[in-house]
Amino acid sequence: MHKHLAVLTVFLAILCHSQASPGQSNVSTATPQALAANGSGTSEGSSNKTESQDVSKKAREEAKRLYKMGVKYGRGGLFRQASESFQKAIQLNPNYADAHYGLGLALFDQGRWEEAIRSFQNVVKINPKDKEAREKLYEASVLAERKTNPAGHTEKETIAAIPLSPNASSKSPSKIDTAAEVPVSLNVSTDSHPNNSSSAATAGNDLTRVYHIGVGDVLDVRLGDQPASHSTLFTVTPSGLLEHPILAEPLQVAGLTVEETRARLEADLKRRAINENPRVLVGVREYLSHAVIVSGLVKEPGTKLLRREAIPLYVVIADAQLAPEAGRATLIRHETGEALVVDLSKPAEMNLLVRSGDVITVHANPKLFFYVGGEVKAPGEKQFRPGLTLTQAILAAGGLSRESKEAHLAREGANGFLASTRYKLKDINTGKVADPLIQPGDRITVEH
Numbered sequence: 001m002h003k004h005l006a007v008l009t010v011f012l013a014i015l016c017h018s019q020a021s022p023g024q025s026n027v028s029t030a031t032p033q034a035l036a037a038n039g040s041g042t043s044e045g046s047s048n049k050t051e052s053q054d055v056s057k058k059a060r061e062e063a064k065r066l067y068k069m070g071v072k073y074g075r076g077g078l079f080r081q082a083s084e085s086f087q088k089a090i091q092l093n094p095n096y097a098d099a100h101y102g103l104g105l106a107l108f109d110q111g112r113w114e115e116a117i118r119s120f121q122n123v124v125k126i127n128p129k130d131k132e133a134r135e136k137l138y139e140a141s142v143l144a145e146r147k148t149n150p151a152g153h154t155e156k157e158t159i160a161a162i163p164l165s166p167n168a169s170s171k172s173p174s175k176i177d178t179a180a181e182v183p184v185s186l187n188v189s190t191d192s193h194p195n196n197s198s199s200a201a202t203a204g205n206d207l208t209r210v211y212h213i214g215v216g217d218v219l220d221v222r223l224g225d226q227p228a229s230h231s232t233l234f235t236v237t238p239s240g241l242l243e244h245p246i247l248a249e250p251l252q253v254a255g256l257t258v259e260e261t262r263a264r265l266e267a268d269l270k271r272r273a274i275n276e277n278p279r280v281l282v283g284v285r286e287y288l289s290h291a292v293i294v295s296g297l298v299k300e301p302g303t304k305l306l307r308r309e310a311i312p313l314y315v316v317i318a319d320a321q322l323a324p325e326a327g328r329a330t331l332i333r334h335e336t337g338e339a340l341v342v343d344l345s346k347p348a349e350m351n352l353l354v355r356s357g358d359v360i361t362v363h364a365n366p367k368l369f370f371y372v373g374g375e376v377k378a379p380g381e382k383q384f385r386p387g388l389t390l391t392q393a394i395l396a397a398g399g400l401s402r403e404s405k406e407a408h409l410a411r412e413g414a415n416g417f418l419a420s421t422r423y424k425l426k427d428i429n430t431g432k433v434a435d436p437l438i439q440p441g442d443r444i445t446v447e448h
Contacts, residue, residue, distance in 0.1 A: 055093045063093040070102055077307050078319055082106040097126045101133055108136065113144035207310035207353060213253050213261065214289025214356075215240055221265070222281045233285055248272065258282045292316060292354055296362035297323040306356055313342060314350040316360060327365030334358050368440035372397035375404040375446045389435040391428060393444055402448060409436065410443040418443070 055063075070085030086103035089096055104119030120137035123130055213219070215236055221244055222232045234242055240254025242261070247268060253261050262282040269278040290306035298320035313331065322344065329342045334357025342349045344362075354360070368384040370393060377398030390407060394400065407425060410418045425446075427433040438444075 055095070059092045060096075063089040063096050063099065066092070067096070067099050067102065070099070070106070073318070074102070074106060077315070079106045079109045081318075083110070095126055097123050097130070100126065101130075101136075104133070104136060104140070108140055113140050116140040117144060207355070208308055208312075210257055211284065211287070211290070211308050212255050212257060213284065215254060216288040217284055218286035218288065219253070219258075219261070220281075220283045220285045223278070236289070258284060290356035292356065292358045292360060294320045294360045294362070296329075296360075297326040297364060298362050299323060306354075310353040310355045312350065313352045313354050313360070314347075316354055317344065317350065317362070320360075320362070322362065325364045326362045328363055330361045330363070332359045332361075370438055370440060370442040370444065372444045372446070374407075374444075375401050375448055377401045384438065384440045388438045390423060390438060390444065391435050393438050393442075394446060397444075400446065404446050404448050406447045408445040408447065409438075410445070411439060412441060 066085045066089035070082045070089065073079070073082035073085060083103055083106035086099050086106060089099040090103065093099070100119050100122040104116045104123065107113075107116040107119060117137060117140045120133050120140060123133035124137060127133070213236060215238055217236045219234050219236065219242060220232050221234055221242070223246070234244055236242060236253060237250070240252055241250035242253045243250045244265075247265075251261070251264060251268070253264075256264070259282075262280050265280045265282070266278045269280070270276065284307075287305055287307045290309070291303050292306065293303055294316060295301045298317075299322075300320050304316055304319060313329070317329070327344055329344055331340045331342060331352065331354065332338070333340070334355065340352065342352060344350065369381050370384050370388075371381055372393060373379045376394060377400075379397055382393065382396050388396075390409065394407065405425060407423050408420050409423065410420045413419050421436075423433065423436065428435050
């Protein structure tokens with residue numbers, strides 16, 4: 001399989017493994033492209049019972065932290081990083097069942113079937129009643145066997161091993177996450193929207209959980225009632241067509257979801273009386289049509305491939321790996337040409353949704369200054385940093401040169417004029433008055 005520069009997505013979830021009730025089927029059995037784990041970590045019930053008493057409390061807490069980090073990477077489709085986090089968690093707590101399960105799914109999504117099998121076997125060894133792990137173990141075994149013996153799998157195995165589309169519906173309870181303050185359903189069909197009166201919220205919800213097929217994408221198309229004797233992979237042509245031998249003529253699929261493509265294929269088979277009750281399975285094997293470009297102060301610049309119509313900026317940034325001096329990002333919208341500046345230290349801004357064609361440039365924060373004069377040892381221009389107070393600003397100027405009583409803080413208002421405020425240094429030092437925060441461009445004058 002083509003090795004992507006990055007696999008990016010908002011986490012198409014399966015039901016939380018650690019919180020699944022006994023006997024309840026987990027969506028992961030039909031969605032191997034989804035990394036299983038909930039956003040809040042593991043439940044205290046299933047995994048704590050299996051944790052060794054020899055593992056220290058500190059090690060368990062660190063393991064849970066690494067587990068949650070793996071979950072975050074999984075939500076972004078960064079399965080390699082996710083597997084590394086899960087492996088570190090397991091090293092600290094070898095009997096952490098949820099970490100083994102998460103590692104198995106991360107390896108599964110990378111096509112590392114044999115390693116995934118070992119992880120699921122570890123889960124079953126820790127908890128023999130884990131139905132979800134047993135089902136995933138079977139699925140991984142089928143795919144591993146198919147890899148070594150492509151013609152030897154049965155019709156049942158072919159159907160079971162095909163991942164459902166990202167839009168496949170489920171009767172399981174949905175889990176809610178957020179991106180750009182928009183609720184994102186991780187486990188519902190595209191036909192069912194969360195109760196939200198805001199059309200913008202609904203639109204954002206759709207973007208982060210749906211994928212429209214594009215030129216260059218590689219589709220896996222199979223007939224559910226026939227064994228796959230030939231290749232099932234088809235590349236969408238430059239004109240957006242799917243050329244499948246069973247079709248009378250190429251089908252326009254660019255802009256459709258996999259579910260819409262499946263429905264059209266089945267309708268065509270019915271119309272031509274080839275099959276009265278056809279069952280077609282469609283999935284995206286390689287996501288190549290949706291991409292963003294990242295440059296600037298990152299360790300891994302370049303093209304990043306998306307597996308959704310939109311993903312949060314923090315997912316892209318996590319994959320590109322910020323340089324230490326990075327502070328801001330400029331995002332240029334492909335559709336409108338609009339340029340947005342994002343403060344990378346603000347989580348709310350990092351939730352900004354990124355779409356295919358957008359260009360992201362990461363750069364350092366611009367240097368900002370304030371000015372100090374009067375009774376200080378080193379007056380002049382000083383570099384500003386967020387959170388700086390008046391007392392700290394005076395100390396940055398070398399401190400008082402003689403005993404002084406007041407400081408005047410002049411700040412430019414919206415009208416362009418300076419507004420001055422007097423502060424008694426004694427009141428600040430005794431806690432009678434709060435130490436005021438400094439802003440870029442402030443002028444501070446200390447008087448005797």
